[in-house]
Structure formats: C-alpha cells, structure tokens
Amino acid sequence: MKPYLKFGLLSAVIGIFITLLVYVMGLDKSPSGQYIGWINIPVTIILMVMCVKETRQVLYNGFISFGQAFKNLFIMLLISTGISGVFMYFYTSGINPGIIDYIKEQQALEMEKQGMD
Numbered sequence: 700m701k702p703y704l705k706f707g708l709l710s711a712v713i714g715i716f717i718t719l720l721v722y723v724m725g726l727d728k729s730p731s732g733q734y735i736g737w738i739n740i741p742v743t744i745i746l747m748v749m750c751v752k753e754t755r756q757v758l759y760n761g762f763i764s765f766g767q768a769f770k771n772l773f774i775m776l777l778i779s780t781g782i783s784g785v786f787m788y789f790y791t792s793g794i795n796p797g798i799i800d801y802i803k804e805q806q807a808l809e810m811e812k813q814g815m816d
Contacts, residue, residue: 703772703774703778706746706775707774707775707777708779710776711779711782714739714786717736718790721735722790722794727795750771751763
C-alpha cells in the first residue's frame with residue numbers, strides 16, 4: 700500500500716474516532732469537547748512526517764525532493780479530507796443533527812458579546 704494512502708486513511712480514521720468519542724461522551728456541546736477536537740492537528744502533523752519518511756524510504760530509495768514530498772502529502776491530505784468530509788455529512792445529518800443549530804447559537808452569542816449584530 701502506498702504510504703500516502705495508508706497515512707491518509709489512518710488520519711481520517713483517527714479523526715472520525717475522536718469525533719465519535721466526543722459525541723458518545725456527551726462533550727459535543729461543551730467547550731471541553733472543542734478542545735479535545737484540537738487533538739487532530741498534532742496527530743495529522745505527526746502522520747504527515749511519518750508519511751514523508753516512509754515515502755522517502757519505500758518509493759524513492761532514501762532521497763525525496765520537495766516536489767515529491769509535497770505531492771505525496773497533498774494526496775494524503777486529499778484522501779483524509781475527502782473521507783472526513785463524507786463522514787461529517789453523515790454525522791451532521793444523521794448521527795448528531797442538532798450540532799449545527801448549537802454551533803449557530805454559540806456563534807451568535809459570541810458575536811453579541813463582541814457588539815456585532
């Protein structure tokens with residue numbers, strides 16, 4: 700399996716797992732749930748580094764140019780984002796449809812606090 704495919708799938712699965720874990724724990728509508736969601740960022744960065752290292756060893760025999768690394772990371776992130784996007788569609792439309800209204804309400808409250816209409 701190509702490294703960008705392996706790490707793209709892994710990144711999507713970890714993101715989906717974290718999202719469902721926050722939902723099951725009932726933290727999806729609390730500030731702490733938002734902070735737990737930020738775990739995805741360092742995890743994705745670590746997976747990107749691992750992807751480049753493995754790509755360099757497996758596909759390019761120990762040397763990789765910037766262009767090759769960029770292309771492989773782009774494909775990895777495209778795969779991860781595509782899968783995550785499909786999941787989020789099903790999450791917001793079927794699993795947790797009330798989350799969109801909650802987000803809208805929270806944003807309206809924050810805007811009011813800042814004096815915006």
